[in-house]
Amino acid sequence: MSISTNLNQIKVSLPEHVTLVAVSKTKPNEAIVEAYETGQRIFGENKVQELTDKYETLPKDIEWHMIGHLQSNKVKYIAPFVNLIHGVDSYKLLKEINKRALQNNRIIDCLLQIHIAQEQTKFGFSEEEIIELLTSDKFKELKNINIIGLMGMATFTEDTIQVKQEFNSLKHLYDKISSSYLPISTLSMGMSGDYQLAIECGSNMVRVGSSIFGERNYP
Numbered sequence: 001m002s003i004s005t006n007l008n009q010i011k012v013s014l015p016e017h018v019t020l021v022a023v024s025k026t027k028p029n030e031a032i033v034e035a036y037e038t039g040q041r042i043f044g045e046n047k048v049q050e051l052t053d054k055y056e057t058l059p060k061d062i063e064w065h066m067i068g069h070l071q072s073n074k075v076k077y078i079a080p081f082v083n084l085i086h087g088v089d090s091y092k093l094l095k096e097i098n099k100r101a102l103q104n105n106r107i108i109d110c111l112l113q114i115h116i117a118q119e120q121t122k123f124g125f126s127e128e129e130i131i132e133l134l135t136s137d138k139f140k141e142l143k144n145i146n147i148i149g150l151m152g153m154a155t156f157t158e159d160t161i162q163v164k165q166e167f168n169s170l171k172h173l174y175d176k177i178s179s180s181y182l183p184i185s186t187l188s189m190g191m192s193g194d195y196q197l198a199i200e201c202g203s204n205m206v207r208v209g210s211s212i213f214g215e216r217n218y219p
Helices: 003-013 029-037 048-057 072-078 091-103 127-134 160-180 195-200
Strands: 019-023 042-045 063-066 084-088 108-113 145-151 186-188 205-208
Touching: 003 019, 003 029, 029 048, 042 048, 048 063, 048 072, 072 091, 084 091, 084 145, 091 108, 091 145, 127 160, 145 160, 160 186, 160 195, 186 205, 195 205
Parallel strands: 019 042, 019 205, 042 063, 063 084, 084 108, 108 145, 145 186
Antiparallel strands: none
């Protein structure tokens, strides 16, 4: 099936309040253009070099999301144009994004990544760390970032009960933070294999790659 067919099928299945991020990492520009011509405007990349290359060559009304693990020393390359940084997992990274946003006269939207999976390989804050950060004076000094929500990745497993528990724990934290600490509006959870379950659990932003573009092209 074509990219445009896949994309239209997914869009029809999504509730209106859910934002679709088309994960275009490792995909050629032609594939992104096909999705773009089908009406998709939000694309997610996980490598800084690939993101900047695509930004320079593709239409300027694309909203680029950085969805991968971001190193502090790479922030400067995407700060002039990135729309949303998904995986912010440390104060050090927040501070660097704030610094680079200020240099570019921008306020950059970010999602704080919460560690919800069993796997140790996944990044993110714990619930205690996130509340400590949000109530700290050092956080209030960051004027050039805008925390719009939370993001988390469930364990890579066939066990839907476990995945659902992890999604529900993130939704619970999201509700707690939005009611008591910070007016956030975005809960990003769910990928190609589990986005429907994530939406049932309260996600309003999903990151879908292989269901749109097919399997990834790793060199």
